[in-house]
Amino acid sequence: xxxxSQDPRHKITKRGQNVTFxxxxxxxxxxxxxxxxxxGQGPEFLTYFQNxxxxxxxxxLSNRFSAERxxxxxxxxxxxxxxxxxxxxxxxxxxxxxxxxxxxxxxxRLTVV
Amino acid sequence: xxxxxxxxxxxSVVEKEDVTLDCVxxxxxxxxxxxxxxxxxxxxxxxxxxxxxxxxxNEISGRYSWNFQKSTSSFNFTITASQxxxxxxxxxxxxxxxxxxxxxxxxxxxxxxxxxx
Numbered sequence: 001x002x003x004x005s006q007d008p009r010h011k012i013t014k015r016g017q018n019v020t021f022x023x024x025x026x027x028x029x030x031x032x033x034x035x036x037x038x039x040g041q042g043p044e045f046l047t048y049f050q051n052x053x054x055x056x057x058x059x060x061l062s063n064r065f066s067a068e069r070x071x072x073x074x075x076x077x078x079x080x081x082x083x084x085x086x087x088x089x090x091x092x093x094x095x096x097x098x099x100x101x102x103x104x105x106x107x108x109r110l111t112v113v
Numbered sequence: 114x115x116x117x118x119x120x121x122x123x124x125s126v127v128e129k130e131d132v133t134l135d136c137v138x139x140x141x142x143x144x145x146x147x148x149x150x151x152x153x154x155x156x157x158x159x160x161x162x163x164x165x166x167x168x169x170x171n172e173i174s175g176r177y178s179w180n181f182q183k184s185t186s187s188f189n190f191t192i193t194a195s196q197x198x199x200x201x202x203x204x205x206x207x208x209x210x211x212x213x214x215x216x217x218x219x220x221x222x223x224x225x226x227x228x229x230x
Contacts, residue, residue: 033217042117042204042220043158056217089156095216101148102218104158 004105006092012111013082020078021108025094032075033102034067036060037089046090049075082112115140117207119221126195127229134190134224136205142166147181147188148206148218158204164188195228202226 005024013019025032030051035043046065048056051072061067064082069075079086089109093102116139126132138147149161162172164181172179176193192199202225206218 031216035218040222042206042222043218045217045219048217058217091158093158093218101160101163103160104150106155106157109156 004092004094004103006090006105006108008108009106010109010111012113015082015084015112017082018078018080019082019110020076021090021092021110023075023077023092023105025074025092026103027073029094029096029103030072031095031097032069033093033095034075034077035091035093035104037091037107038087043091046077079110082110084112086110087112115142115145115207115209115219117205117219117221119205119224121224122222123225123227125227125229128197129194130228131191131193132195132226132228134192134203134205134226136188136190136221138186138188138205138207140186140207140209142209144209146208148208149179149188149190150204150206150220152202152204152223154201161190192226195226197228197230200226200228 007022032049034046036046037043045058046061047067049069052069064080067077089107091104091107093104095102118137145166147164151159169181178191180189202223204223205221208218
């Protein structure tokens with residue numbers, strides 16, 4: 001068990017480009033979450049999967065954002081037509097049950113220039 | 114709606130001092146969980162503690178202790194004899210019942226703790 005892995009660790013992209021991030025949760029965890037953290041703020045919930053089903057999406061997740069978890073294992077978060085306001089740390093977390101302690105990955109830091 | 118408030122944006126102490134980080138929460142649920150996470154400069158959120166709403170017993174783990182008081186909706190975190198390695202941002206978080214909020218975590222804005230040698 002190597003914890004929650006996120007790739008890449010850092011991404012710099014030009015405004016208008018599409019980016020995709022990957023998250024590999026702890027293997028026995030069926031729940032997977034995406035959060036976004038901007039500088040000086042706490043993480044904000046984006047979306048949540050139980051197995052391959054996306055059960056909840058935050059209003060923060062505009063139509064430029066899409067997340068998938070095709071086989072109930074790894075997940076991808078795609079941002080289309082990136083904007084400077086998308087610059088943030090994108091954190092992935094996984095858990096076994098709804099009230100278990102979540103394990104977070106190290107995050108992907110996105111910078112849109 | 115659930116809300117977590119960490120009124121202390123930054124705290125600076127000298128090594129070996131005790132320090133308390135405040136957390137106040139709002140929720141309409143009777144069943145909920147409270148968490149504390151540590152975020153060192155490397156960025157990864159490190160789980161410290163989880164407490165359910167039915168267990169108001171205080172907890173101690175080494176130099177760390179937590180005081181949960183439902184009457185004041187507070188879940189404060191104390192570090193005794195602080196060390197330089199304790200320097201980090203600390204987040205308090207709340208999770209309501211799954212049918213209310215899908216077990217999402219609502220975080221406070223964090224408290225930056227700096228422990229000076």
